[in-house]
């Protein structure tokens with residue numbers, strides 16, 4: 649079965665936007681407080697974000713841990729159900745797709761996580777791991793699953809014979825190649841990469857990033873890339889969204905963001921994490937205080953309790969989203 653036939657229930661949109669995220673909210677009810685006084689509070693993991701992932705492009709989300717980037721990825725993977733808002737895949741709202749369309753979606757959207765070993769059953773061979781998404785989501789026979797698995801392994805630089813081996817026989821970098829083979833064997837459109845190189849040594853990290861880039865060039869995959877290492881994000885991305893406490897603070901083409909970050913939070917994130925280049929004068933911005941809890945998001949601009957530029961208006965009125973350049977948006981009363 650061709651990939652188009654396998655994905656047929658999902659309609660195409662006319663433009664090159666693969667997935668549109670619109671006003672996405674993901675809230676959780678959690679129990680808090682001491683014994684006998686426990687009560688429900690709402691944890692706002694994702695609190696109203698919108699962005700597009702275009703065909704053949706990498707959209708990265710950066711931000712401190714707990715900012716909502718992985719929850720966003722899990723919502724796109726249909727692991728979390730949005731509390732509000734929409735995820736629109738090639739013109740269809742994910743909330744409205746039927747079981748057949750859901751299967752096609754699960755084949756078309758694959759994932760690679762930080763630690764592939766934890767998701768590998770040590771008693772199952774690589775073939776079982778790589779072919780599992782095809783078994784679950786595509787109406788293709790055993791022979792074709794085997795052929796696609798062999799092809800995928802070859803594309804990630806491993807041998808077809810490796811399908812008969814067990815996960816413990818491979819290094820960390822090889823296991824991540826196997827996880828990528830599992831993702832591409834279904835011939836997906838979008839691959840969610842959640843910290844895919846964070847646990848790898850620097851030299852192996854570079855090899856895996858180069859592999860992901862060349863697979864994208866050859867096959868036109870879109871990536872949703874979640875990472876905290878900003879150098880990696882800069883290398884991989886076409887577009888970058890900067891998240892803080894469940895909300896997007898800035899969204900831009902990658903180079904424009906890294907050369908000219910506009911929002912105080914982006915500036916602070918870069919000040920803390922990127923080394924100074926001798927030829928580039930970078931504004932040093934330091935945040936005060938600790939990040940607020942996602943159960944107690946401050947009113948107004950949610951960064952105001954930490955922002956060195958905060959003004960009285962910031963504590964009361966949420967800044968509006970503004971376009972400040974080609975494919976570059978931010979929300980701050982200073983801008």
Ligand code: SF4
Pocket residue numbers: 911912913949950951952953955956957958959962967979980981982
């Ligand atoms: Fe800082 Fe105010 Fe801008 Fe928020 S709106 S980032 S608090 S200056």
